[in-house]
Amino acid sequence: MATLNVSLKEQLSKHGYLIAKGVLDDRLDLEPVRQEYKNVLDKLAAEWYFEQKINATYQEQPLGEQLCSILRDYPEAPYYENMDISLTKSTPDSIKQDSLMHTGPAIFGLLTNRRLLDVVEQIIGPEIYSNPVQHVRIKPPLKTVSDNLRKKSSGSGLVTGTQWHQDQGVITSDADNSDILTVWIPMTKATTANGCLVVAKKSHNDGLVLHCTKTETRPQWKQVEIPGEYITEEKITLEVEPGDVIFLTKLTKHSSLENNSEDIRWSFDLRYQPIGQPTGRSHFPGFVARSKKNPDSELKDHKVWVDLWQEAKHKLIEENKSEYFSRWDPEDIRCA
Numbered sequence: 394m395a396t397l398n399v400s401l402k403e404q405l406s407k408h409g410y411l412i413a414k415g416v417l418d419d420r421l422d423l424e425p426v427r428q429e430y431k432n433v434l435d436k437l438a439a440e441w442y443f444e445q446k447i448n449a450t451y452q453e454q455p456l457g458e459q460l461c462s463i464l465r466d467y468p469e470a471p472y473y474e475n476m477d478i479s480l481t482k483s484t485p486d487s488i489k490q491d492s493l494m495h496t497g498p499a500i501f502g503l504l505t506n507r508r509l510l511d512v513v514e515q516i517i518g519p520e521i522y523s524n525p526v527q528h529v530r531i532k533p534p535l536k537t538v539s540d541n542l543r544k545k546s547s548g549s550g551l552v553t554g555t556q557w558h559q560d561q562g563v564i565t566s567d568a569d570n571s572d573i574l575t576v577w578i579p580m581t582k583a584t585t586a587n588g589c590l591v592v593a594k595k596s597h598n599d600g601l602v603l604h605c606t607k608t609e610t611r612p613q614w615k616q617v618e619i620p621g622e623y624i625t626e627e628k629i630t631l632e633v634e635p636g637d638v639i640f641l642t643k644l645t646k647h648s649s650l651e652n653n654s655e656d657i658r659w660s661f662d663l664r665y666q667p668i669g670q671p672t673g674r675s676h677f678p679g680f681v682a683r684s685k686k687n688p689d690s691e692l693k694d695h696k697v698w699v700d701l702w703q704e705a706k707h708k709l710i711e712e713n714k715s716e717y718f719s720r721w722d723p724e725d726i727r728c729a
């Protein structure tokens with residue numbers, strides 16, 4: 394066990410990324426999540442059908458097909474905001490009462506999954522905090538994405554490809570010394586054709602590089618982009634299968650390709666860090682996922698997690714705050 398500990402950590406610190414094969418069990422770990430998301434989309438479809446935005450609920454179709462059918466009728470359907478596991482929105486206003494996100498029990502199950510945390514523990518140790526920077530990315534085939542949906546979601550990387558960035562570049566600088574680990578989980582096969590992750594090999598050794606706000610990017614998005622000339626390293630496409638997990642350091646430069654396939658491409662990205670360090674998203678709630686020192690501090694109750702997000706949302710509404718922030722100056726002359 395001890396040698397394995399050293400080896401995963403060493404591999405990650407050597408290359409800036411790590412693929413752990415077969416960490417999760419399809420039936421036990423991923424299937425409940427798939428079923429939960431099918432219910433989420435069915436519920437959204439029922440609402441949109443009631444509002445006469447779509448011609449049918451397409452409930453009998455599998456999730457990928459159903460999403461494409463919905464987008465055919467309702468090309469701007471904001472499905473990604475309702476399904477994300479964070480407060481995400483498509484308008485530049487503040488978080489509102491009806492701002493939605495998904496916090497179902499299967500997601501809490503994934504965040505606290507024992508098999509996943511066992512591998513995370515090998516990398517960051519046994520005092521594990523779930524960082525609230527977390528997303529679901531269900532990306533329809535690019536050819537089914539309308540111009541409006543593409544523009545509306547542009548920069549979020551939740552609907553179309555993700556621009557080159559370092560994860561440290563999209564958190565607040567108070568967490569620059571936190572050891573945040575990115576954990577990327579495929580729910581469908583991730584291939585070059587359907588928009589898998591691309592990493593720049595050994596790109597994590599030179600600190601944080603310049604990120605620029607893309608002109609096309611609407612100001613509500615915190616997502617920014619590393620200019621092409623800063624990506625000098627070898628680019629590696631990471632094709633993986635459900636059950637595999639990709640780990641990235643907070644400084645690894647990465648992006649994802651467009652989905653040029655015929656079906657959806659679906660992944661989660663979660664973050665973990667040692668307990669007690671700033672998360673870089675202080676207005677969102679994290680929790681103790683595992684603690685060998687103080688097992689009683691571990692969050693076990695899904696309901697409490699849901700309440701934490703509700704409280705965070707109400708606080709943001711009260712303070713009339715937008716979740717938007719960026720550490721990068723949109724006027725930076727180096728970005729011209």
Ligand SMILES: O=C(O)CCC(=O)C(=O)O
Pocket residue numbers: 530550554555560575576577590647648649660662663
């Ligand atoms: O899956 C993607 O498109 C991007 C994921 C990403 O940027 C991340 O996991 O940090």
Ligand SMILES: [Fe+2]
Pocket residue numbers: 558559560647
């Ligand atoms: Fe990222």
